[in-house]
Amino acid sequence: MAEAAQWSPACLCVLCGLPAAGKSTLTRRIVGTAAERGWRAAVVSYDELIPEMAYYTDVEEDVIMYFFILFQHSNWKSYRQAVLQCIEQVLEQPEVVVELPSNPLINGAAWQPCVQALLQPKESHTDGTPLLFLLDDNFYYPSMRYEVYQLARKLFFCFVYLQCDLETCIRRNQSRPKPIPIKVIMEMEKRLEFPNPQKNPWESQSISLNSTNDVSNQRVMELISVALDNPLSPAEDNSEQKEADRLKCATSVVHQADQACRRLISEAMKAARENQVPSEHMRVLAARLNECKVTFLHDLRKQFLQEVCFLQEEDIGVEQVVKNIFDDKKNEILSQFISNHKTM
Numbered sequence: 596m597a598e599a600a601q602w603s604p605a606c607l608c609v610l611c612g613l614p615a616a617g618k619s620t621l622t623r624r625i626v627g628t629a630a631e632r633g634w635r636a637a638v639v640s641y642d643e644l645i646p647e648m649a650y651y652t653d654v655e656e657d658v659i660m661y662f663f664i665l666f667q668h669s670n671w672k673s674y675r676q677a678v679l680q681c682i683e684q685v686l687e688q689p690e691v692v693v694e695l696p697s698n699p700l701i702n703g704a705a706w707q708p709c710v711q712a713l714l715q716p717k718e719s720h721t722d723g724t725p726l727l728f729l730l731d732d733n734f735y736y737p738s739m740r741y742e743v744y745q746l747a748r749k750l751f752f753c754f755v756y757l758q759c760d761l762e763t764c765i766r767r768n769q770s771r772p773k774p775i776p777i778k779v780i781m782e783m784e785k786r787l788e789f790p791n792p793q794k795n796p797w798e799s800q801s802i803s804l805n806s807t808n809d810v811s812n813q814r815v816m817e818l819i820s821v822a823l824d825n826p827l828s829p830a831e832d833n834s835e836q837k838e839a840d841r842l843k844c845a846t847s848v849v850h851q852a853d854q855a856c857r858r859l860i861s862e863a864m865k866a867a868r869e870n871q872v873p874s875e876h877m878r879v880l881a882a883r884l885n886e887c888k889v890t891f892l893h894d895l896r897k898q899f900l901q902e903v904c905f906l907q908e909e910d911i912g913v914e915q916v917v918k919n920i921f922d923d924k925k926n927e928i929l930s931q932f933i934s935n936h937k938t939m
Contacts, residue, residue: 611734612757
């Protein structure tokens with residue numbers, strides 16, 4: 596344990612974008628510029644803090660893109676929340692910074708570099724020196740960014756979205772020691788929702804940078820400086836409760852739809868067995884149905900948040916929505932498998 600100098604402003608800067616969009620590279624440059632200004636900067640890399648085991652589920656990789664299973668996977672969400680809890684501890688007790696994370700879920704070896712700048716001798720920094728947390732992750736859904744916003748209340752806060760074309764991200768990713776599957780990046784690109792201040796007022800302090808080519812950190816530092824002059828004021832922003840209610844309702848609706856889809860998939864698998872579909876084809880059928888289900892649930896959630904967020908949960912006929920959309924797709928897939936089996 597080591598003492599850290601007290602500081603006044605603490606800014607959370609969220610860097611979001613596709614894998615290999617250049618977030619980590621930009622983060623390193625920001626750290627260097629922050630040091631020149633005498634600021635303390637802690638880099639919070641989710642990939643390093645969250646153990647690799649947290650990214651596995653009981654769903655096989657060839658069945659569905661695991662990143663989107665993970666978004667609803669409670670274990671994985673617990674790890675993400677653990678990262679924010681560690682940051683919150685530092686913010687609540689700035690006079691003391693611990694070298695080990697406050698949450699056992701977090702990789703302790705990776706946490707130490709995060710707070711290394713905070714463990715410098717007190718004499719090297721004066722009171723009131725800004726503290727900058729750089730959160731490096733994909734943050735492809737607004738709800739992921741909103742979790743950070745909730746932590747940042749009464750603090751200083753900003754978003755940096757790195758826009759990079761898919762081909763460049765894939766090429767950069769392939770040169771990494773542990774590349775992410777290309778299909779995952781392609782699917783994430785389809786689902787990525789960049790910061791939108793018009794839709795989400797809490798994302799007003801945000802900029803978008805084209806990182807296909809080399810990107811300068813000048814605009815980022817300007818954004819952080821502006822954010823440091825404009826602390827969040829929950830009393831003036833009544834969108835927080837509305838957003839929380841919206842997300843809660845959407846989560847409930849998607850959960851109900853998921854249960855309904857599971858029942859329909861079970862019925863389809865039973866029908867396939869009754870039509871004597873070979874066992875080796877049953878696994879492929881299950882994969883197709885589950886992939887169809889996840890795509891349907893994602894689209895349902897997105898449409899609900901964007902277009903029907905004013906509805907109350909009880910006003911939505913979830914079963915009917917599932918029947919009208921997913922059931923038709925399920926029947927189409929099932930018919931193909933049964934037809935192919937009969938023609939063999």
